[in-house]
Amino acid sequence: MTSKIFTTTALVAALVATSVERAEAQRSLAAGVLGGIIGGAIVAGAAQSQQRTRTVVRQRTVVVDTAARQQARDIQTALNHFGWNVGVVDGSLGPNSRNGIRNYQGYLGFPVTGQLLEFERLVLVTAYQRAIAGGPDVTRVSSRHRDGIRGLLETVRDEMRGGGSRTAGAYGLPGEVAEAVDRIAESSDPSAEQLVERSGFIQLSDLNGDGRTDYIIDTSVTGSAFWCNAQACTVQVFVSTPDGYARNDFQSNDATPAAFDCLQSACRLSDGATVSVSAPVVPQGTAPAGSLAAPVAAAQPMVPNPGASPAAGSAATPARPSFLGGGARAQSASLASQCNRVGLVTSANGGYSDLGNMTDPVFTLNEQFCVARG
Numbered sequence: 001m002t003s004k005i006f007t008t009t010a011l012v013a014a015l016v017a018t019s020v021e022r023a024e025a026q027r028s029l030a031a032g033v034l035g036g037i038i039g040g041a042i043v044a045g046a047a048q049s050q051q052r053t054r055t056v057v058r059q060r061t062v063v064v065d066t067a068a069r070q071q072a073r074d075i076q077t078a079l080n081h082f083g084w085n086v087g088v089v090d091g092s093l094g095p096n097s098r099n100g101i102r103n104y105q106g107y108l109g110f111p112v113t114g115q116l117l118e119f120e121r122l123v124l125v126t127a128y129q130r131a132i133a134g135g136p137d138v139t140r141v142s143s144r145h146r147d148g149i150r151g152l153l154e155t156v157r158d159e160m161r162g163g164g165s166r167t168a169g170a171y172g173l174p175g176e177v178a179e180a181v182d183r184i185a186e187s188s189d190p191s192a193e194q195l196v197e198r199s200g201f202i203q204l205s206d207l208n209g210d211g212r213t214d215y216i217i218d219t220s221v222t223g224s225a226f227w228c229n230a231q232a233c234t235v236q237v238f239v240s241t242p243d244g245y246a247r248n249d250f251q252s253n254d255a256t257p258a259a260f261d262c263l264q265s266a267c268r269l270s271d272g273a274t275v276s277v278s279a280p281v282v283p284q285g286t287a288p289a290g291s292l293a294a295p296v297a298a299a300q301p302m303v304p305n306p307g308a309s310p311a312a313g314s315a316a317t318p319a320r321p322s323f324l325g326g327g328a329r330a331q332s333a334s335l336a337s338q339c340n341r342v343g344l345v346t347s348a349n350g351g352y353s354d355l356g357n358m359t360d361p362v363f364t365l366n367e368q369f370c371v372a373r374g
Contacts, residue, residue: 072097075121078128079104082150107150108157119160127156136186143191171196176245177215177238184219187226195222205257208264212240218255223343241265339370 069091076089076097084100093101098114105112110120131138131152138152145151171178171192181202185192195201201221207214217236219227227234235255238245239262246265260267346352346367353364 071121074125074128075101075116078124081128081131082124082153104153108153123153123157123160126160127153130156140182140185140191144193173202173215174238174245176247177202177217180217180236180238180247184217184222184227188222188224190222200255203255203257207237207257207260207262207267208239210240210264214239214262215245216255216257216260220253220255220341225345237262237267239265239267335373338366339373342366342370 072093073089073091075093076086076091079086079097079100080089082104084103086097086100101116102112102114104110104124105114105116105120108120108123110117116124131149138149141151141155142149145154171181173181173196181192181196185195188195190198198221200218203216203218204213205216206212207216215238217238218233219235220233229251232251232253233255235250235252237248237250237260239248241264248260248262248267250260250267250269252259252269259270261270262268342363345363352367352371353360358364
């Protein structure tokens with residue numbers, strides 16, 4: 001009986017111990033699974049965060065690298081354009097590019113380092129962009145500078161330094177007069193230097209009696225219709241003042257010192273000077289041979305043919321200028337002035353006459369004569 005009790009008790013204890021061990025094992029398994037899930041989530045989150053960090057860093061690196069390479073390509077393109085051949089434009093500033101940079105720096109007087117400062121880069125790229133855009137300023141600089149288009153680099157450098165304005169002494173003229181010459185040259189075929197050398201383009205006189213030299217610019221000498229209407233051409237008079245020169249503009253056929261009366265900085269046409277006051281009246285009907293339509297408000301006004309035959313029934317036929325002296329117009333007309341007026345009409349007509357568009361044989365002969373004279 002006693003042995004049965006012990007046996008039963010041992011069996012119950014074994015069952016209880018087994019249940020406890022099984023419960024502990026289940027709790028341990030559950031804890032392990034839960035810990036694995038949490039740990040996996042933590043590891044996955046850290047991996048994702050690290051991946052995002054690498055992605056952001058990689059994206060930032062690509063953006064910076066692209067901007068730098070584009071800037072390098074702009075430098076290489078500009079160097080090639082101005083004659084310092086650095087080879088293929090690949091965005092990598094290698095030995096050829098560094099050598100080109102040194103040549104550019106030496107040309108403009110910058111420290112020769114092969115490494116561009118920001119100001120040096122801006123001068124180079126800005127000059128290239130301006131050269132590609134073109135325009136009268138670019139044409140004037142490239143045609144006048146000893147190094148052609150490279151002269152634009154010096155112009156841009158001086159402008160960025162604040163020294164690009166015209167100074168006294170250009171062409172041997174005061175600054176105000178030199179600026180006017182440049183503007184006139186922009187709308188004329190001759191360069192500013194060629195215009196200054198033309199007889200009659202600039203006349204010197206003391207117009208206001210202050211003992212200083214004054215200047216008269218006659219735009220009819222340019223041969224450009226831009227500055228003339230059907231009756232007269234622009235005459236710019238610069239008279240000296242304590243602060244420089246004052247400009248007075250006129251439309252006149254008489255660009256001589258005697259044609260102007262000046263008091264201090266103000267000038268007026270003298271009584272004997274000729275001036276355009278109104279547009280000519282053109283009769284209705286067929287225009288006379290060789291003449292043009294009435295002038296209209298435009299950038300390049302039409303100019304009548306000075307050698308055209310008069311219309312039938314006209315009161316009188318004006319005498320042609322005599323190149324050998326004598327005649328009613330000998331004192332005011334000259335070979336140079338006649339050819340200048342012929343050039344104005346030719347420009348207004350869009351070019352020289354030929355067999356296909358010739359309407360006035362005399363004017364065509366005048367054109368050919370003036371071309372041969374030039």
